[in-house]
Amino acid sequence: MSENWPVAVWTLARYKRKSDIGIIKKAFNNPDTEDYAIRAAIITPDSSFYISLTKIFEREWAKQLYNFQKWQLIYKALAKYPHHSETLALFNRTVSTTDEFRYKALGADLLIAITKYHHPIYDPIKKQIKLDEYEMREVKDAVNGND
Structure with a gap:
């Protein structure tokens, strides 16, 4: 099917x-x-999907070109698994990257995901994400919109 x-x-x-x-x-x-x-x-968010999601994250992280739609989906899906320690590690990798383009491009998607699917464990990560006014407006619009 x-x-x-x-x-x-x-x-x-x-x-x-x-x-x-x-x-x-x-x-x-x-x-x-x-x-x-x-x-x-x-x-x-079934636990049996988690390993596939982390593999997709790792595969996409290794690529030079970004599939922005896929990143949006990956972050949202992983945000549904707050009790997996690897989720925090992956999110921390995003906010810790020294690649400025990657930080801005993926940081906004991460912020959308952890705002939309809030869990207190994500609060320290939210505080680390610094975006300009335009990007923050896009984040707000995305959070208030529908999936």
Whole structure:
């Protein structure tokens, strides 16, 4: 099903049925359905998706070019897992980067995610993210908008 209708993976997540977890999990292994699998993890953050999300983070971090939509999704999905210590480590890597472009580009997406899916454990990270007025306006707009 997911190979023919990638958006079906995302739609299945809305029903939050345990029986659909396996289908969603498989979607992480297919480039054509990966974004929908990440979206599904935002809606239904099952622990079995976590390792796939961290692998995607690591793969995307190693790239020179950014897929901005994917980064937005990755941060939102990972923000749904505040009790995994690796989540904080990944978020701290983002705010600690010395690459100014990476910091600004990804810092805004991270701030959106940890604001929208707030957990007190993210408060120190939020305080570390410094963006200009224009970027902060975009963050506010994104947080107040819909997924």
